[in-house]
Amino acid sequence: MGLSPRRLLPVSMLWLCYYSCYSSLIEDPHPLYNCIDSATGYDQCAYPAYYGPMEDQHTQFSIIGYEPAILSLDRFDQMDSPEASQTEVSVDDFGAKGDGTDDTKAFEKAWEEACNSSEKAVLVVPENKTYLLKQITFSGPCKSDLSVKITGTIEASSNRSDWDGLNRRHWIEFKDLKNLRVEGGGTINGNGKTWWDNSCKRNKSLPCTGAPTALTFRSCKNLIVKNLRIKDSQQMHLSFERCENVRVSDLIITAPGDSPNTDGIHITSTQKILVMNSVIRTGDDCFSIESGSKKVKVTNITCGPGHGISIGSLGDGNSEAHVSEILVVGANLFETTNGIRIKTWQGGSGNAKNIKFQDIAMHNVTRPIIIDQNYCDSKKPCPEQGSAVKVSSVVYKNIKGTSASEVAVNFNCSKSIPCEGILLEDINLVGTSGSNTTMSCKNVQGLNKGEVYPPSCL
Ligand SMILES: *[C@@H]1O[C@H](CO)[C@@H](O)[C@H](O)[C@H]1NC(C)=O
Ligand SMILES: *[C@@H]1O[C@H](CO)[C@@H](O)[C@H](O)[C@H]1NC(C)=O
Ligand SMILES: *[C@@H]1O[C@H](CO)[C@@H](O)[C@H](O)[C@H]1NC(C)=O
Ligand SMILES: *[C@@H]1O[C@H](CO)[C@@H](O)[C@H](O)[C@H]1NC(C)=O
Ligand SMILES: *[C@@H]1O[C@H](CO)[C@@H](O)[C@H](O)[C@H]1NC(C)=O
Ligand SMILES: *[C@@H]1O[C@H](CO)[C@@H](O)[C@H](O)[C@H]1NC(C)=O
Numbered sequence: 001m002g003l004s005p006r007r008l009l010p011v012s013m014l015w016l017c018y019y020s021c022y023s024s025l026i027e028d029p030h031p032l033y034n035c036i037d038s039a040t041g042y043d044q045c046a047y048p049a050y051y052g053p054m055e056d057q058h059t060q061f062s063i064i065g066y067e068p069a070i071l072s073l074d075r076f077d078q079m080d081s082p083e084a085s086q087t088e089v090s091v092d093d094f095g096a097k098g099d100g101t102d103d104t105k106a107f108e109k110a111w112e113e114a115c116n117s118s119e120k121a122v123l124v125v126p127e128n129k130t131y132l133l134k135q136i137t138f139s140g141p142c143k144s145d146l147s148v149k150i151t152g153t154i155e156a157s158s159n160r161s162d163w164d165g166l167n168r169r170h171w172i173e174f175k176d177l178k179n180l181r182v183e184g185g186g187t188i189n190g191n192g193k194t195w196w197d198n199s200c201k202r203n204k205s206l207p208c209t210g211a212p213t214a215l216t217f218r219s220c221k222n223l224i225v226k227n228l229r230i231k232d233s234q235q236m237h238l239s240f241e242r243c244e245n246v247r248v249s250d251l252i253i254t255a256p257g258d259s260p261n262t263d264g265i266h267i268t269s270t271q272k273i274l275v276m277n278s279v280i281r282t283g284d285d286c287f288s289i290e291s292g293s294k295k296v297k298v299t300n301i302t303c304g305p306g307h308g309i310s311i312g313s314l315g316d317g318n319s320e321a322h323v324s325e326i327l328v329v330g331a332n333l334f335e336t337t338n339g340i341r342i343k344t345w346q347g348g349s350g351n352a353k354n355i356k357f358q359d360i361a362m363h364n365v366t367r368p369i370i371i372d373q374n375y376c377d378s379k380k381p382c383p384e385q386g387s388a389v390k391v392s393s394v395v396y397k398n399i400k401g402t403s404a405s406e407v408a409v410n411f412n413c414s415k416s417i418p419c420e421g422i423l424l425e426d427i428n429l430v431g432t433s434g435s436n437t438t439m440s441c442k443n444v445q446g447l448n449k450g451e452v453y454p455p456s457c458l
C-alpha cells in the first residue's frame, strides 16, 4: 500500500527542498525551454511540479510543463489550409510502372519536379499498384511546401545485394525538409524476411551487420506523418532523427513478433514530437526514445507483440545522453516482453529526467515497469563501471493490468548514480492468473501515492 496523501504532504515538502538544492547542482546550464511559468512565477525546473504545491490546481499536462509548446505547433494549421493552390506530380508521369520492375528512377525524377515546384506540390503514389523501390533519398530543401500522398504500395527489393556499396541503414529517407506531409492511407512494405534470416539474432553464427530502416526522417522541421501502414521492415520501421515539430498519427506498423530488431518508432535527437492514435505490433521496441530527445508526447497507442515502450538504451560506449520531458499517456500493451522501460548502459553519463507514464493498461506483459541501469545487449558481459546516465523525476501514474512474471516492477539502478525522484501513484499490477506480484528496488529513492500494488519497496 502507498502512503495516504495526508501523510505524504510533509514528506513531499522535504523532497521539494531536497530537490531545489539538489537540482540546482545538476541542472543543465543551458536550459532550452523556459522554466518559469509566466502566470504563477513557479519554477518548473527547480521543483519537479509533481512534488510541488501547485499539483492540485494543475491539469495533468502542466506537470512536466511542456504541453503548451506541443500544442503551439501552429504552423500545421497553415499546412492544412485548403486554399493554397497546388501542383500534382504523379510518379506514373515519370515512368513508374508499379508492375514489380524497379521504379526508383521514376520516383527520383518525380521528386525533383515536385521539390522544384514554385507552388505547393503533391507527389502522388497512385492506388492499386505496387511500386518496387531500391534505396532512395528524398532531399530538400525544396522551393515550396510539399506533400507526399501514398495511396498505393511501395515495396522494397528483397535482394540484399541492392545495398552493396550503399549505406545499409536506410531504405527510404527524407532529409533536410521543412513543412512536409506524408500521408495517404497506402502501405510501405520493407519485405524484410531475407534480412531477418541473415540477422545474427536469428543465426548466431552470422556476423552482426545492420539492416535498413524502412522510413527515415532526418533533419526535418514541421513534419506531419499520418495515415500509413508500414510493415515488415528490414530493421526499424520508422525513425525520426534530428527533427523538430513533428506530428505523427494514425499509423499501423506491423511485423512478426519474432522478427529481429524491428522497432516500431525510433526517436532520436528530436524535439517537440507528438505521436498519437497508432497501433504498433512488431518484434522489438514499440517505441525507442533515444538520446537528444526532448518534449516527446505519445498518446493513444496500442503495442504488442514486441518489447514495449523504451527510453534508451542510453549511454552505450561510455557516451553522454540526455532525454527529458517525455510524456506517455494512454497506451494498451498486449503480451509485450517489457512494458514501460528505461534502459541505460553502465559507464555512460548525462541524464534521463522529467518523464511521465500515465494511464497505461498492461495485458499479460512480462516485465511491466522496469528501470534497468545495467543494460547490456552485447555478446560480451558488461563490466561494472563507476558512472551512469542519471535517472530522475519519473512518474508512473495509473498503471494497471496483468504481469506474466512475478516481479511486476523492477527498479535496478546504478550503485554509483542511484535513481531519484521516482513516484508511483495508483499502480495495480497482478499476476496474469491472479497470482501475487512483487516489486524489486535496488539503489532507488522515491515515493508512493494512492494505492500501490505490488507492495512498494520505495
Ligand atoms: C527548377 O525550376 C526552374 C524554373 O522554375 C528551372 O529553370 C530549373 O531547370 C528546374 N530545375 C530542375 C532540376 O528541374
Ligand atoms: C482501385 O481499386 C478499387 C477497388 O477495386 C476501385 O474501386 C478503384 O476504382 C481503383 N482505383 C483506380 C484508380 O484504379
Ligand atoms: C541481386 O542483385 C545482384 C546485383 O544487384 C544481382 O547480381 C543478382 O542476380 C540479384 N539476385 C537475384 C536473386 O535477383
Ligand atoms: C546460419 O549461418 C550459417 C553460416 O552462413 C549457415 O551455414 C547456416 O545454414 C545458417 N543456419 C540457419 C538455420 O539458417
Ligand atoms: C485511438 O486510436 C485509434 C486508432 O489506433 C482510433 O481508432 C481511436 O479513435 C483513437 N481514440 C481517440 C480517443 O482518439
Ligand atoms: C501470458 O504470456 C505468457 C508468455 O509471456 C504465455 O505463456 C501465457 O500463455 C500468457 N497467458 C495468457 C493467459 O494469455
Ligand SMILES: *[C@@H]1O[C@H](CO)[C@@H](O)[C@H](O)[C@H]1NC(C)=O
Binding pocket: 374, 375, 410, 412, 440
Ligand atoms: C540487476 O541487474 C544485474 C545486472 O544485469 C543483474 O545481475 C541482477 O539480477 C538484476 N537484479 C534484478 C532484481 O533484476
Ligand SMILES: *[C@@H]1O[C@H](CO)[C@@H](O)[C@H](O)[C@H]1NC(C)=O
Binding pocket: 436
Ligand atoms: C498473496 O498475498 C496475500 C496477501 O499478502 C496472501 O494472503 C496470500 O497468501 C498470497 N498468495 C500467495 C499464493 O502467495
